[in-house]
Amino acid sequence: MAKSSLGKYLRTIRYLNKKQIFYKIFYLLKNLLPFKKKYNNSNFVINKKFSFNNFIINNQSYLSKNNFRFLNINKKFTSIDWNFMDFGKLWNYNLCYFDFLNQKKIYVDDFNEIIVNFFKFKNHISGYESYTISLRNVNLIKYISKHNIKDEFLNYKLYNSFLRLKDNLEYHILGNHLLENAFSLLFGSIYFNDDSFFEISEKILLDQLDEQILNDGAHFELSPMYHCITLHKVLDSINLLRSNEIFNSKNLEKKLEVKAVKMLSWLSQISFKNNEIPHFNDSTFGIAPKLSDLFNYSKKLNIVIDSIKLSDSGYRKYNGDKYEIVVDYGSIGPTYLPGHGHSDTFNFELHCHNMPIIVDTGISTYENNSIRHIERSTVSHNTLMVDEKNQSEVWSSFRVGQRAEVKKIYEDDNSIIGIHDGYRKKNVFHQRSFHCNKNEIIIEDIIKHINIHNLKSYLHFAPHCKIELKDNQLKINGFIKINFFNYKILEKDRYNYCLGYNKKITAEKIVGTPSNNSKIHISIL
Numbered sequence: 146m147a148k149s150s151l152g153k154y155l156r157t158i159r160y161l162n163k164k165q166i167f168y169k170i171f172y173l174l175k176n177l178l179p180f181k182k183k184y185n186n187s188n189f190v191i192n193k194k195f196s197f198n199n200f201i202i203n204n205q206s207y208l209s210k211n212n213f214r215f216l217n218i219n220k221k222f223t224s225i226d227w228n229f230m231d232f233g234k235l236w237n238y239n240l241c242y243f244d245f246l247n248q249k250k251i252y253v254d255d256f257n258e259i260i261v262n263f264f265k266f267k268n269h270i271s272g273y274e275s276y277t278i279s280l281r282n283v284n285l286i287k288y289i290s291k292h293n294i295k296d297e298f299l300n301y302k303l304y305n306s307f308l309r310l311k312d313n314l315e316y317h318i319l320g321n322h323l324l325e326n327a328f329s330l331l332f333g334s335i336y337f338n339d340d341s342f343f344e345i346s347e348k349i350l351l352d353q354l355d356e357q358i359l360n361d362g363a364h365f366e367l368s369p370m371y372h373c374i375t376l377h378k379v380l381d382s383i384n385l386l387r388s389n390e391i392f393n394s395k396n397l398e399k400k401l402e403v404k405a406v407k408m409l410s411w412l413s414q415i416s417f418k419n420n421e422i423p424h425f426n427d428s429t430f431g432i433a434p435k436l437s438d439l440f441n442y443s444k445k446l447n448i449v450i451d452s453i454k455l456s457d458s459g460y461r462k463y464n465g466d467k468y469e470i471v472v473d474y475g476s477i478g479p480t481y482l483p484g485h486g487h488s489d490t491f492n493f494e495l496h497c498h499n500m501p502i503i504v505d506t507g508i509s510t511y512e513n514n515s516i517r518h519i520e521r522s523t524v525s526h527n528t529l530m531v532d533e534k535n536q537s538e539v540w541s542s543f544r545v546g547q548r549a550e551v552k553k554i555y556e557d558d559n560s561i562i563g564i565h566d567g568y569r570k571k572n573v574f575h576q577r578s579f580h581c582n583k584n585e586i587i588i589e590d591i592i593k594h595i596n597i598h599n600l601k602s603y604l605h606f607a608p609h610c611k612i613e614l615k616d617n618q619l620k621i622n623g624f625i626k627i628n629f630f631n632y633k634i635l636e637k638d639r640y641n642y643c644l645g646y647n648k649k650i651t652a653e654k655i656v657g658t659p660s661n662n663s664k665i666h667i668s669i670l
Contacts, residue, residue: 156538156546162481168317182312184305191300192338196388197290199247200442201377201434207245210255215239216646217431225262228270235511235646241272242280246288253292260285264302276322278310279329283381286332307333307342314349320482321364321371324353328378335389347397350382358404362411363458366478368485369415369422373433376408380442387446402448409443410453412436415460415471417501423471423494424505425460426478427485430645459551461561463581467669468497470586472579474563477537477548484543488535489526490551490565491577495586497625497669501607503527507643513542520643523603529575529590529659530601536567536575564593573598588665602632602659608642608652619655624670634658 158166206214212221216239218232230237241263246256263272271277285303288294310329315322327349334342357365357375364372379401386398416422420436443450455461459475472493477486495503506525510516521539523530530536538546549567554576556562562578573594580587592600606612606621613620614637619627629635635657641649 153538153540153544153546157540157544160480160483160545162319164316165319165481172313172317184309186305186308187301189300189304189337189339192336192389192391194389194391195286195290195336197287197385198388199287199291200380200384200445201438202249203244203247203284204431205245205248205250206239207248207250207252207255211259213240213245217648225259225266227263227266227272228268230270232647233510233512234271237271238277241269241277243284243288244280246284247291251292256288257294257296260299264298273306273309275310275313275315275326278306279325282306282310282329283332286336289336304333304337307337307339311342311345314345318482319353320357320366320479320484321375323349324357324375324378327353328382331382332385335385335391338391340392343392343394347394350397351400354379354400354404358407359457361414361456361458362407362409362453363460364408366426366482366485367458367460367475368426368428369412369424370428370433371485372408372412373422373436373439376405376412376439377434377442379405379408380439380446380448383446383448405443405446405448406451407453409440409448410451411455411458412439413450414453414455415462417469417471417496417499419496419499419501421501423460424507424643425471425473425489425492425494426487427508427511428505429507429509429643432645461556461579463559463579463586465581465586465669466583468495468584468586470495470579470581472561474551474553474561476551477545483537483545483548486537486539486545486548487521487526488523488537488539488549488567489528490536490549490567491528491563491575492526493579494527495667500609502610502621502625504605504607504642506605506640509641509643509646509649511542511646517542524601525603525605525640527604528602529577529592530603531568531571531573531575531592532599533601534568534571536565571598572596584669586667588667590659590663590665592659592661594661600659600661602657602663602665604655604657604665605640605642606653606655608650610653612637612653612655614655626668626670628666628668629657629659630664630666631660631662632657633660 215236314326327346330342330346359365364375383401386394462471477483494505508520523535537548549565551563551565554562560580564574564576576591578589610621617629638654638656639651640654642652643649
């Protein structure tokens with residue numbers, strides 16, 4: 146291993162917590178054992194009174210006979226290959242999640258055949274990973290309940306999948322993975338009336354909801370997309386417990402309700418009026434439930450959104466007469482789990498007249514390739530870059546070594562000033578302030594350093610934007626003016642704007658070369 150690679154690994158693993166390290170070693174040794182535990186327990190009881198009213202329908206991903214569409218890519222199988230990897234591992238995961246069981250258009254005969262086919266398939270690569278089990282089992286229980294399916298083989302396979310999950314909880318990853326394990330075991334506990342599943346689920350949820358939901362309601366991995374996905378599962382869990390009172394679950398139900406209020410409140414604060422979330426960190430179109438569905442679901446459960454002040458997530462939202470701006474002054478994510486984080490400190494998104502104008506470029510892949518590396522890099526975000534180096538050391542698909550830390554210097558209702566140390570090895574510190582007035586935004590950048598460095602500033606515009614650049618002024622769509630002060634060079638360039646996984650469109654960006662003290666003045670007409 147090269148010295149540089151070793152250093153990168155060491156800078157990454159030093160942030161892991163003790164539980165992650167223990168379970169990584171434990172599962173590694175367990176997988177080396179010559180014998181594997183068999184799961185063929187038939188000693189289970191079905192809860193005949195199980196009830197669940199599914200309020201959010203999944204996107205259509207099953208199109209016709211063995212014809213699937215995931216991540217904007219279609220595949221028609223003659224015979225389903227559950228290890229199909231030609232479109233990447235995430236596509237294969239989606240195949241194994243079984244989200245299609247709860248789409249709007251249902252093919253009961255096809256689906257029953259597919260389920261049996263899956264469980265009879267030998268040598269799954271990802272089908273029995275704990276995360277895929279967690280999502281698939283919830284989808285199966287919802288489907289079984291809705292269509293009143295009574296199938297001994299299916300129940301047998303489902304129960305033993307839960308036993309496998311119980312033995313392989315994702316403590317080596319933590320974060321949203323462990324929550325998904327717990328949400329799934331909660332469904333399994335009530336469907337099978339199994340105390341052991343409930344005890345494990347309750348313990349994890351009571352502990353991890355406090356760990357993972359920040360004081361201002363944000364999910365601590367700081368991806369608005371995963372926040373929405375997790376919120377959906379929290380609402381599902383409340384719905385499940387209220388519909389099936391078979392355990393002493395009032396403590397858990399209360400905890401879930403408190404967290405749901407916080408999560409909904411945070412989401413209502415940072416989302417735009419056009420019902421879009423900012424695409425900070427790993428966020429893109431077409432994956433999480435729609436905001437309208439989540440808010441409608443909360444109303445059906447009589448969960449009322451509260452007024453909450455944005456705080457420890459680091460995200461801030463400012464509203465003018467004709468604009469909304471969301472800025473990122475947060476960390477890259479939890480220290481031991483920054484895998485969905487990007488090198489995007491002081492990034493922002495701007496909407497004017499309910500339309501996106503300055504945007505995050507988003508994501509189109511999780512594969513470990515050049516596209517993933519670019520989409521996580523500083524160059525793909527609306528901030529400053531020094532010497533063509535990332536602020537935080539993002540690498541591989543989900544790894545982060547050295548990372549930028551932010552110190553907030555000043556904040557009031559319309560302004561925020563902070564400084565980050567992502568370039569501390571170069572003795573360079575970037576201070577950025579946002580001052581948001583009625584119809585204008587002033588962004589000031591100060592680079593504190595001793596030696597001369599190469600600075601680049603990036604602004605990415607939505608695909609519909611028409612940009613006119615003359616001297617040091619931009620005109621966008623006829624009603625926005627942007628003036629650049631103390632910029633040596635301003636150039637138009639193209640970039641790929643992500644419309645979802647494996648789906649991009651070209652749009653325009655501005656690349657500037659600022660001095661040590663520079664300013665961007667945005668006026669909205």
